[in-house]
Amino acid sequence: MTLDEFVKAFAAEFDDTPAEQFTPATKYRELDEWGSLVALSIISMVDDEMDKRVTGADLRNCTTIEDLYHLVESK
Amino acid sequence: MSMNNAIFSLEGKTILVTGASSGIGKATAIECSKMGANVFLSARNKERLEQTLSEMAPGNHCIITADMTNLEDIQKLAEEVSVLDGIALIAGINDKMIIKKIDDEYVSKMLSTNLSGPAMLVKSLLKDKKIAKQASIVFMSSVSAFYPSVSNAMYAASKAAVNQFAKVLALEVLPLKARVNCIQPAFVETEMIHKYSEETLSEIRSNYPLGRFARPEEIAYAVIYYMSDASQMVTGTSLVIDGGYTIH
Numbered sequence: 001m002t003l004d005e006f007v008k009a010f011a012a013e014f015d016d017t018p019a020e021q022f023t024p025a026t027k028y029r030e031l032d033e034w035g036s037l038v039a040l041s042i043i044s045m046v047d048d049e050m051d052k053r054v055t056g057a058d059l060r061n062c063t064t065i066e067d068l069y070h071l072v073e074s075k
Numbered sequence: 076m077s078m079n080n081a082i083f084s085l086e087g088k089t090i091l092v093t094g095a096s097s098g099i100g101k102a103t104a105i106e107c108s109k110m111g112a113n114v115f116l117s118a119r120n121k122e123r124l125e126q127t128l129s130e131m132a133p134g135n136h137c138i139i140t141a142d143m144t145n146l147e148d149i150q151k152l153a154e155e156v157s158v159l160d161g162i163a164l165i166a167g168i169n170d171k172m173i174i175k176k177i178d179d180e181y182v183s184k185m186l187s188t189n190l191s192g193p194a195m196l197v198k199s200l201l202k203d204k205k206i207a208k209q210a211s212i213v214f215m216s217s218v219s220a221f222y223p224s225v226s227n228a229m230y231a232a233s234k235a236a237v238n239q240f241a242k243v244l245a246l247e248v249l250p251l252k253a254r255v256n257c258i259q260p261a262f263v264e265t266e267m268i269h270k271y272s273e274e275t276l277s278e279i280r281s282n283y284p285l286g287r288f289a290r291p292e293e294i295a296y297a298v299i300y301y302m303s304d305a306s307q308m309v310t311g312t313s314l315v316i317d318g319g320y321t322i323h
Contacts, residue, residue: 012204015250033250 001050006069009049013041024066029059046072083303086111089135089207090302091152091159093143093196094166096123098265099215101130102291103163103298108132110299115156117141118166143192144184153199160207161302162200164193165215167233169267171226182229189233194240201248209252213301214241215294216257216313222321234259238313245311254310256301261317262288284319 001009003024011022017033028034039059046054052075054068062068090107094100096118104116108131116124117139124138139155141148143166167189172181193214200206219231220238238257245255262268262279268288271279280287297314300306315321 016208037247037250 003066003069006072007065009045010042010065010068013038013045022065024064024069026065027063028065028068029063082305083299084111085161085299085302088160088302089113089115089157090161090163091115091117091156092163092165093117093141093193094164094215095127096120098165098267099260099263099291099294100163100165101127102295103165104128104136105131106292106295106299107161107163107302108134108136110303112161112302115139115159117152143196144187146195149192149196150199153196153203153205156200156205158205158207159200160210162197162206162210162212163215163298163302164196164213166192167215169227169230171270172229173226174228177229185229185233186236189230190236190240193237197244206248206251206253209307210248210254211302211306212241212244212248212253212255213298214238214255214257216241216259218259218261218315218317218321220259222261241313242311254301254306256306256309256311257313258294258297258301259313259315259317260289260294261320263294264288264290282320283317284322287318289316289318 007022007024011019014033017031039056042059043054046052050072052072054072058071059068062071085107090112092100092104092107092114095104095116100118104114104127108114113135114131115137116127118124119140119142121138121140124140128136128138139152141152143149168185170185197212214237216237217234219227220235223231241255241257248255268276294316297316
């Protein structure tokens, strides 16, 4: 999965935040909609689409979507 | 002076009704259309859905056949509907059997139709982003979920499971400000109860405090309430409609 595709897949897990608002530099934990439910959605998206496991701690330790993408890719 | 009924209107709302070929589902499709809704009608049998459609008020209605035990059908249904303001999950079966007679096939048929089917449909609709902001989702449960009767174990178990599934879903769709509720009827005058003899039915009916079973449209009226803007603060609830049967 490319970074662009990852950003799109990441955005698709949000119900309320417009997809256009997501870029590699988005600080996702600062989004109004960010919370435990979206976090679980992201964990399951990464599992389904990339066959990689991220944890809640990983999500807390990254700042931007790009940070998370590189972390996932490194796994 | 006439009462203002506009708050109960379904004008401009698009609603999916499963099990729309008979009984409560059919009444729901018809009554929702009379309140102004555009309805996607779903069930297995196209001819019977066309019969329902012929009894509906005019609107932008659409028939999509699907078997709630078939995952491909469910996914196809979710793909074909437009974004929904309301989802009435009414398709269900009841087939009574005492526990010492049940087998694998019986158990999985009951659970797949009454529980897994609606669950997977909701999952597919969420995945395809077909649930509108502030949508209303209604599950048809049953008083059986808390009011046991002999030979009804798997049905009761499936409906109790539906109630709890609905509550978790209510939490998980909060980002959409969507609402999820259940309706728990007792006996309703539908095909589902016609497997009993008239004699048995008379006897059961005599135990109903209000002296009769509900008509399907009396359940549909509750669906209308849950689908309408009148219930905007109502989520995670269940409404019993049983003519007083479970008062005690």
